[in-house]
């Protein structure tokens with residue numbers, strides 16, 4: 001099933017004067033989506049290999065831990081938002097089983113098509129749907145999902161507040177949002193070492209994919225992402241309750257959890 | 263961080279158990295029977311916690327408590343690790359779960375039926391190994407270990423048969439107890455006479 005193109009509105013109308021950050025650069029709001037799209041179109045084919053290299057394999061464990069925190073049960077409906085190549089969707093699909101449903105959703109058709117092919121190759125397409133969507137304006141009915149998970153995706157979204165509100169809307173009352181994202185290390189030494197290590201990513205990107213710029217953007221976008229407490233506040237501002245976060249590897253990553261009130 | 267490490271430790275165990283479940287329809291049946299149930303196990307000495315979630319003919323292991331997750335466990339069992347191990351490794355029946363050292367909260371019937379299912383299992387370690395080292399190597403490892411076990415069992419039996427035969431044969435050669443006592447007495451007597459002779463020689467020497 002080819003990913004539907006331009007099926008959903010990709011952006012809210014933007015004020016053409018307004019700017020936002022794209023990594024360390026300030027760019028017009030309307031341009032950020034396009035630029036982020038180019039980045040992920042460029043890295044899609046080698047995304048999984050690069051993930052293993054850049055995280056030294058640790059992303060697999062962090063993802064497993066995030067899935068444990070999702071508390072998913074058989075029959076649940078879950079949205080893997082900014083799900084890219086579908087790592088989470090594949091795992092969610094096993095847990096929710098045939099009576100449940102997973103939606104792998106991403107704005108980028110190249111990432112989605114890698115994800116969709118993986119799902120088909122693993123014979124797991126029975127309970128996974130694929131949708132091209134913008135997190136800022138989700139095309140799902142209110143109160144649809146028991147869980148929404150957005151992993152390493154929120155920092156790429158232009159209007160994060162709009163995305164959090166949109167997620168809150170599609171969650172069922174009592175449903176849970178999980179945000180896995182790079183964050184601010186709580187230990188200065190670890191922070192410095194991690195900074196030094198991530199400076200190598202553009203070099204690895206150049207060697208493996210021939211594209212250093214996309215990986216430079218990834219590094220910069222991590223450093224520009226709101227810290228743990230700021231993101232928690234943003235979730236509360238989006239009417240999510242009982243928000244908390246778990247630091248992973250001394251805050252290199254953080255998993256935020258929040259619930260839609262009953 | 264501890265939960266992350268625990269998750270890392272539980273991961274290979276979960277994979278191994280799920281491979282085992284996948285390869286055995288009987289185990290699949292058990293996992294299916296408990297579908298969507300959550301069992302928490304707390305042990306003391308050593309202090310440990312594990313949450314087992316049965317989902318779609320597989321199990322998921324986690325070190326995060328149902329309380330932390332904001333969900334309700336079907337049942338939770340708290341006991342000393344040794345009490346739990348004893349329970350599983352001995353032939354105790356499910357009445358043994360009424361042991362005051364084992365505390366069950368929630369659906370006790372669920373815990374009893376898990377216990378019964380585990381007791382009825384005939385786990386074969388070669389099934390556990392196959393997914394990791396392949397069927398052929400497992401077969402080789404199993405048949406060599408079986409032959410070693412068989413060989414050692416046979417040698418043990420034949421050595422003990424040989425020793426007992428030997429002793430029976432030898433026991434016919436041994437003198438009767440009475441003659442042995444006589445012989446010992448004569449030896450003691452001889453020893454006394456030698457001692458006395460030695461003493462006399464010494465005395466004569468000192469006179470010279």
Ligand SMILES: C[S@@+](CC[C@H](N)C(=O)[O-])C[C@H]1O[C@@H](n2cnc3c(N)ncnc32)[C@H](O)[C@@H]1O
Pocket residue numbers: 036040081082083084085086087105106107108111133134135136150151152153156157158
């Ligand atoms: C780093 S990837 C993460 C993929 C996957 N969640 C994982 O953990 O492997 C980030 C994804 O966010 C997607 N993305 C960026 N902006 C988005 C938006 N506004 N709406 C939906 N997805 C978006 C990108 O297309 C990309 O696939």
